[in-house]
Amino acid sequence: xxxxxxxFPTASDKKELEEGLVxxxxxxxxxxxxxxxxxxxxxxxxxxxxMNAESLRMTLDKxxxxxxxxxxxxxWHKGATSGQVQRIxxxxxxxxxxxxxxYVEQAGGGCCHTGRSTCFYRRVEGAGDGGDxxxxxxxxx
Amino acid sequence: xxxxxxxFPTASDKKELEEGLVxxxxxxxxxxxxxxxxxxxxxxxxxxxxMNAESLRMTLDKxxxxxxxxxxxxxWHKGATSGQVQRIxxxxxxxxxxxxxxYVEQAGGGCCHTGRSTCFYRRVEGAGDGGDxxxxxxxxx
Numbered sequence: 001x002x003x004x005x006x007x008f009p010t011a012s013d014k015k016e017l018e019e020g021l022v023x024x025x026x027x028x029x030x031x032x033x034x035x036x037x038x039x040x041x042x043x044x045x046x047x048x049x050x051m052n053a054e055s056l057r058m059t060l061d062k063x064x065x066x067x068x069x070x071x072x073x074x075x076w077h078k079g080a081t082s083g084q085v086q087r088i089x090x091x092x093x094x095x096x097x098x099x100x101x102x103y104v105e106q107a108g109g110g111c112c113h114t115g116r117s118t119c120f121y122r123r124v125e126g127a128g129d130g131g132d133x134x135x136x137x138x139x140x141x
Numbered sequence: 142x143x144x145x146x147x148x149f150p151t152a153s154d155k156k157e158l159e160e161g162l163v164x165x166x167x168x169x170x171x172x173x174x175x176x177x178x179x180x181x182x183x184x185x186x187x188x189x190x191x192m193n194a195e196s197l198r199m200t201l202d203k204x205x206x207x208x209x210x211x212x213x214x215x216x217w218h219k220g221a222t223s224g225q226v227q228r229i230x231x232x233x234x235x236x237x238x239x240x241x242x243x244y245v246e247q248a249g250g251g252c253c254h255t256g257r258s259t260c261f262y263r264r265v266e267g268a269g270d271g272g273d274x275x276x277x278x279x280x281x282x
Binding site: 018020021022036038045060063090092112113116119120121138 | 149150159160161162163164175177179184186188189200201204229231232233234235236239240242253254255257260261262263264265268274275276277279
């Protein structure tokens, strides 16, 4: 993508990163941060994907989640073809600004390419009391 | 770490990965997956960190969150020194098994090294309606 866009600053030190009032994401070596979409109404975690600076800028401008597809290596405006648009309600960042939480209104009945409402439709059986690595489909997903 | 541990299988194909009943994480090129801890009671997102196979195995065995510290390059049993232990209530994985959600009981008053209850204590101002990259401290964090 060659569209010009307004990039983000880099925090000058740890204090500015952690206590500052400027969004200054700490990109990984591929220029990405993970972003976790959560349904703003049900509080259900929907999916985890990645953003680069351009897709985060597009997300802020559009008010809809735009990710970077690592497999296709391209900007991915979620729902542009599927209808599963995620309208942004709130974005949070963490202490060292290397992760994002997106509270979204999920359109199109869900976010998952499998047709389910959430990508997190399985839980690890017995996790917390010595699981055997079995997965269980969650009823509500 | 040289402790032997039971590794995880690799899914043989996309169907097994997405519809199978075996935990077969899709590790990134550093051997990691992101794991998002959420407070099981309040449903507040607490933090995002990374697990390798050994730390995921330890998490399942102990019933407490064990991460891989990317900065220190070592196994990180969360709370072992700080008291901020995360007891596992439920673990979910996503369609392509490259992300985890941990519902936890957070001990020690919170998870963040800054002393706050959650690492996600700031939100992006005006996100969704053309933000100016300003961050705002959330009152409840």
